[in-house]
Amino acid sequence: xxxxxxxxxxxxxxxxxxxxxxxxxxxxxxxxxxxxxxxxxxxxxxxxxxxxxxxxxxxxxxxxxxxxxxxxxxxxxxxxxxxxxxxxxxxxxxxxxxxxxxxxxxxxxxxxxxxxxxxxxxxxxxxxxxxxxxxxxxxxxxxxxxxxxxxxxxxxxxxxxxxxxxxxxxxxxxxxxxxxxxxxxxxxxxxxxxxxxxxxxxxxxxxxxxxxxxxxxxxxxxxxxxxxxxxxxxxxxxxxxxxxxxxxxxxxxxxxxxxxxxxxxxxxxxxxxxxxxxxxxxxxxxxxxxxxxxxxxxxxxxxxxxxxxxxxxxxxxxxxxxxxxxxxxxxxxxxxxxxxxxxxxxxxxxxxxxxxxxxxxxxxxxxxxxxxxxxxxxxxxxxxxxxxxxxxxxxxxxxxxxxxxx
Amino acid sequence: xxxxxxxxxxxxxxxxxxxxxxxxxxxxxxxxxxxxxxxxxxxxxxxxxxxxxxxxxxxxxxxxxxxxxxxxxxxxxxxxxxxxxxxxxxxxxxxxxxxxxxxxxxxxxxxxxxxxxxxxxxxxxxxxxxxxxxxxxxxxxxxxxxxxxxxxxxxxxxxxxx
Numbered sequence: 001x002x003x004x005x006x007x008x009x010x011x012x013x014x015x016x017x018x019x020x021x022x023x024x025x026x027x028x029x030x031x032x033x034x035x036x037x038x039x040x041x042x043x044x045x046x047x048x049x050x051x052x053x054x055x056x057x058x059x060x061x062x063x064x065x066x067x068x069x070x071x072x073x074x075x076x077x078x079x080x081x082x083x084x085x086x087x088x089x090x091x092x093x094x095x096x097x098x099x100x101x102x103x104x105x106x107x108x109x110x111x112x113x114x115x116x117x118x119x120x121x122x123x124x125x126x127x128x129x130x131x132x133x134x135x136x137x138x139x140x141x142x143x144x145x146x147x148x149x150x151x152x153x154x155x156x157x158x159x160x161x162x163x164x165x166x167x168x169x170x171x172x173x174x175x176x177x178x179x180x181x182x183x184x185x186x187x188x189x190x191x192x193x194x195x196x197x198x199x200x201x202x203x204x205x206x207x208x209x210x211x212x213x214x215x216x217x218x219x220x221x222x223x224x225x226x227x228x229x230x231x232x233x234x235x236x237x238x239x240x241x242x243x244x245x246x247x248x249x250x251x252x253x254x255x256x257x258x259x260x261x262x263x264x265x266x267x268x269x270x271x272x273x274x275x276x277x278x279x280x281x282x283x284x285x286x287x288x289x290x291x292x293x294x295x296x297x298x299x300x301x302x303x304x305x306x307x308x309x310x311x312x313x314x315x316x317x318x319x320x321x322x323x324x325x326x327x328x329x330x331x332x333x334x335x336x337x338x339x340x341x342x343x344x345x346x347x348x349x350x351x352x353x354x355x356x357x358x359x360x361x362x363x364x365x366x367x368x369x370x371x372x373x374x375x376x377x378x379x380x381x382x383x384x385x386x387x388x389x390x391x392x393x394x395x396x397x398x399x400x401x402x403x404x405x406x
Numbered sequence: 407x408x409x410x411x412x413x414x415x416x417x418x419x420x421x422x423x424x425x426x427x428x429x430x431x432x433x434x435x436x437x438x439x440x441x442x443x444x445x446x447x448x449x450x451x452x453x454x455x456x457x458x459x460x461x462x463x464x465x466x467x468x469x470x471x472x473x474x475x476x477x478x479x480x481x482x483x484x485x486x487x488x489x490x491x492x493x494x495x496x497x498x499x500x501x502x503x504x505x506x507x508x509x510x511x512x513x514x515x516x517x518x519x520x521x522x523x524x525x526x527x528x529x530x531x532x533x534x535x536x537x538x539x540x541x542x543x544x545x546x547x548x549x550x551x552x553x554x555x556x557x558x559x560x561x562x563x564x565x566x567x568x
Contacts, residue, residue: 159412
């Protein structure tokens with residue numbers, strides 16, 4: 001690894017901070033702007049310009065990206081750790097009938113669309129499954145923030161929205177475990193089966209450890225000092241995730257189960273309070289890192305696929321969300337809000353794309369990551385905007401409905 | 407009173423309380439400790455955000471609402487504690503009180519309860535040291551001095567129409 005100056009890494013952090021400032025200024029989610037910031041200061045844009053004054057600006061070199069990769073991985077680990085931390089099996093079982101209904105509706109409508117697009121393009125089944133995951137999973141981070149910003153969090157529509165997200169969280173944990181072992185497994189059937197068996201075995205051990213070890217975790221975190229508290233949490237979570245990765249198991253899924261183990265302790269609120277900023281910093285580095293690795297020309301090359309995916313998967317989420325709202329007994333107006341909320345895709349689509357990038361075919365290493373960046377940029381902005389203009393959409397869609405009904 | 411409680415995964419908890427005017431108070435407690443208060447006029451209406459409080463501020467406001475800082479007075483009786491056992495009490499006469507229309511001497515307040523009427527608030531004026539001939543009227547507020555038991559007996563005498 002070449003020398004990386006502190007100045008170079010500093011420039012990266014400054015770019016992330018600037019992207020965040022722009023996001024809050026224009027009222028958009030930070031995720032697309034972190035990605036765009038990474039693209040702009042990365043080797044493909046600023047790094048490829050050899051003219052003064054641009055060549056004098058410290059851009060982020062390929063060597064620096066190697067360092068940031070490690071930090072980005074911690075970002076993935078902490079994103080999934082928080083999912084596990086906030087995931088409650090009891091809550092899922094309590095409302096299992098409604099949650100299962102809306103969850104299955106959501107996955108049943110949206111996942112096959114992505115798979116079908118992949119198969120039509122002549123991709124392998126694994127590649128199509130990866131595309132299915134990318135277009136299926138909505139963005140918990142962006143949607144939750146929009147719900148709070150719009151005040152919908154206080155109304156009945158928040159229940160099916162957050163319920164569907166809970167189901168998606170569980171689905172994504174299982175899904176990542178399976179596809180990552182398939183991606184890393186190569187292709188030989190025997191090898192793949194063995195890898196899947198190792199993955200499932202390791203995760204079962206983790207689930208058992210999370211279940212029986214929560215008493216121990218609770219005692220470990222029983223410290224007054226915030227510093228020791230944060231360090232102990234990271235000192236348990238990151239090594240377990242790293243061990244998973246060394247065994248060929250998704251580090252993200254391992255982190256999810258570690259988070260679940262912590263969710264049974266009495267420290268959940270303190271974990272959320274103290275570790276949220278840590279997660280946000282590393283997650284920002286992850287989104288930025290995605291941008292650094294993105295060549296805008298490759299994204300442009302996927303424009304056809306991108307357009308098809310946006311046109312097909314926006315209405316599917318609207319419909320599945322609307323029907324989910326109806327399943328919860330909401331009136332049309334509120335059910336429509338459920339639909340518009342679910343359109344936003346974000347962090348998990350990018351995590352799936354990162355998993356795909358470890359594969360061997362050109363589709364997995366080049367097309368899917370580039371597509372995912374373009375797709376998340378469009379869908380996170382489109383989703384946020386559609387939510388803000390649900391009122392106008394309401395007049396349009398629901399008036400037509402009542403006219404045809406009457 | 408019914409309090410509706412629901413989980414908001416990834417956000418916190420939500421509590422809803424029915425208010426007397428048919429609207430509903432919605433309190434969202436974030437995992438970060440922030441409280442947001444909304445009011446929903448009716449079931450169909452969208453909640454309108456009233457304000458938000460930090461964790462610390464919410465707790466302080468909470469103790470004020472609970473009455474730990476200051477107890478509002480009840481209008482019919484007020485009391486001031488002088489020492490462990492003596493107090494001054496303000497008692498309002500209603501129209502159907504058995505004492506209404508009697509003079510202080512006829513009412514035999516001290517003989518029957520042990521408490522003394524030391525002043526009467528009538529409208530805007532205060533009659534201090536009222537004599538036995540003073541007539542008690544509905545809407546008068548009698549200010550009585552006595553032990554806790556005596557004041558208790560007096561309140562019963564004034565209120566008890568039997």
